[in-house]
Amino acid sequence: MCGIVGVVGSNQATPVILDALRRLEYRGYDSAGIATLEEGHVERRRAAGKLDHLATLLARMPLPGVTGIGHTRWATHGAPTENNAHPHGTERVSVVHNGIIENFEELRHELEAAGQVFSTDTDSETIAQLVDYHLQRGLSPREAAHECLKRLEGAYALAMIFAGHDGMVIGARHGAPLVVGFGDNEMFLGSDSLALAPLTRRIAYLDDGDWTVITPAGAAFFDMAGNPVERPVRLTALIAASVGKDGYRHYMEKELHEHPVVIGQTLQRLIDPATRRVVMPDLPFDLAAVQRVVLTACGSAFYAGMIGRYWIEQYARLPVDIDVASEMRYRNPPLTRGGLGLLISQSGETADTLAALRGMREAGQHIVSVLNVEQSTMARESDAVLGTVAGPEISVASTKAFTAQLSVLACLTIALGRARGLIGPAQEESMVTNLLDLPSKATEVFERHDEIRRMATIVADARDVLYLGRGAMFPVALEGALKLKEITYIHAEAYAAGEMKHGPISLIDNTVPVVATVPSGPLFEKTLSNLQEARARGGRLLVFTDMAGAPRLREIAECVVAIPTVDEFVAPILQTIPVQILAYEVALLKGTDVDQPRNLAKSVTVE
Structure with missing residues (x-):
């Protein structure tokens, strides 16, 4: 979603803000803007489209000042135009906002009746106009901001600057993340610590309902009632060097090549290589006592959860309910107290997943979250966090975070099976060995790049593409179809291969590539039969398999990519990589914006 940056100090704010906004491009956006205080007056520059458009405008019309705020907007209310771009404001105040103000229409009508004049179609301008209303009635900036916050309903992270008050930025959060950065005689606000990585490693996270006043001397924190509160300052592990492209053309290309190291680093955290045993962090409940798992996530993380369900049910013999988080929070399923609520999110800030977490908490579930950001809101609200060591993922389309999530879920499966007495020492050693072999096997996948x-x-010329898989390969097919849709804009659908005869087979002709993930194993023959049916109807078969399955598949498929043969337990992790690479290569041929595909945001922090 939208990205926010705020700066107070003694250096020029605009170049600092612009650089920080570039580090937030991964969140997705369609316009951008910066506001500063110049000799006490609020000045703004805004542009539709990419940050380069804003940079060009700033080169022509510089924006001096040492106090400023910046924003990358992902449109919700109002088209992505320059007029609707943030910052919004009046001559007295300027505001940037991430989120949705649900009662903005009510507030707008009230403010217009009181004489406030609106100039945009956005819900966010309501914040600026409400603050301005209070300023005109003699309230101080702190008082006006606080009165405004008490009226807002919905999700928001925001930052404000005020005419005549150089050296001060006010920030607030409710349902959307916001972090404070501590420098030397300068202070920062950001949507996440990545935005502030080159500026400072000393950060403090606002809790839900907090607001803060930052000056060059430090930060004061308050709760929604206006009471002073303390928020701990901690060191972030992020450094500026971790967010470069390292010579790759795109962040996605770099992140694809990081699969081997990410899998290895994540497994190192959860496996003792000497004993070949999974080592779980301390949990405030007994895994052996868990009788049911309720799993939820969004997007690619949901597909990782589907694979986790296959594993947990097959190896630990635990029933697993799974829902996309946006459905689960409203379906309100009955949950037995003491169950395990398992949530998956790269950012730890996904709005629907966070809401599902809170619903599970109210229903008496033990909460375990699989997260890449271990200082996120979900982390703070979980009983335990199983961290993925994926590092920053900048490209909007998730890649390495997916295999890291699968690595964690595989280890959790082993721990659950062991706790329930269903996985003995010999089987655990075998399963762990297969996991530890994955980084080297993943490296070998890139030797098949030319074949991919x-x-x-073939795929780049298609209008429609079908993806097929069976068992744990069905979610891999779903992930492949999602990646193709996300970054190439080609329509793609994934089906469980056995379902093809129940309708989708009618779509197949010689213009429709059929991409299948078919490693050798128990379901190989069944899937092969499904592919033969597709071929008989003119389908162009493009198959990902392994060395053991390749000879049979080359008899019927137009194109076969064979990666190393691994145990069926870990095959979904490895088979995911070439499916993602395929989408990337098609995007290159189509000439699309690989890292920032249209209409998408990295972290969905509103419904």
Whole structure:
């Protein structure tokens, strides 16, 4: 979603803000803007489109000042135009906002009746106009901001600057993340610590309902009632060097090549290589006592959860309910107290997943979250966090975070099976060995890059693509279809291969590539039969398999990519990588914006 940056200090704010906004591009956006205080007056520059458009405008019309706020907007209310771009404001105040103000229409009508004049179609301008209303009635900036916050309903992170009050930024959060950065005689606000990585490692997270006043000397924190509160300052592990492209053309390309190291680093955290045993962090409940798992996530994380369900039910013999978080929070399923609520999120800030977490908490579930950001809101509200060591993922389309999530879920499966007496020492050692072999096997996948490129030339010319898989490969097919849709804009659908005859087979002709994930194993023959049916109807078969399955598949498929053969337990992790590479290669051929595909945001912090 939208990105926010705020700066107070003695250096020029605009270049600092612009650089920080570039580090927030991964969140997705369609316009951008900066406001500063110049000799006590609020000045703004805004532009539709990419940050380069804003940079060009700033080169022509510089924006001096040492106090400022910046924003990358992902449109919700109002089209992505320059007029609707943030910051919004009046001659007295300027505001940037991430989130949705649910009662903005009510507030707007009230404020217009009181004489406030609106100039945009956004819900966010309501914040600026409400603060301005109070300022005109003699309240101080702190008082006006606080009165405004008490009226807002919905999700928000925001930052404000005020005419005549250089050296002060006010920030607030409710349902959307906001972090304070501590420098030397300068202070920062950001939507996440990544935005502030080159500026400071000393950060403090606002709790839900907090607001803060930052000056060059430090930060004061308050709760929604206006009472002073303390928020701990901690060191972030992020450094500026971790967010570069390292010579790759795109962040997505870099992140694809990081699969081997990410899998290895994540497994190192959860496995003792000497004993070949999974080592779980301390949990405030007994895994052996868990009778049911309720799993939820969004997007690619949900597909990772689907694979986790296959594993947990097969190896630990625990029933698993799974829902996309946006459905679960409203379906309100009955939950037995003492169950395990398992949530998956790269950012730890996904609005629907966070809401599902809170619903599970109210229903008496033990909460375990699989997260890449271990200082996120979800982390703070969980009983335990199983961290993925994926590092910053900048490209909007998730890649390495997916295999890291699968690595964690595989280890959790082993721990659950062991706790329930269903996985003995010998089987655990075998399963762990298969996991520890994955980083080297993942490296070998990239030796098939030329073959995947050839496959991409076929897919790039298609209007529709079908993806097929069976068992744990069905979610891999779903992930492949999602990646293709996200970054190439080609319509793609994934089906469980056995369902093809129940309708989708009618779509197949010689213009429709059929991409299948078919490693050798118990379901190989069944899937092969499904593919033969597709071929008989003119389908162009493009198959990902392993060395053991390749000879049979080359008899019927137009294109076969064979990666190393691994145990069926870990095969979904490895098979995911070439499916993602295929989408990337097709995107290159189509000439789309790989890292920032249209209409998408990295972290969905509103419904």
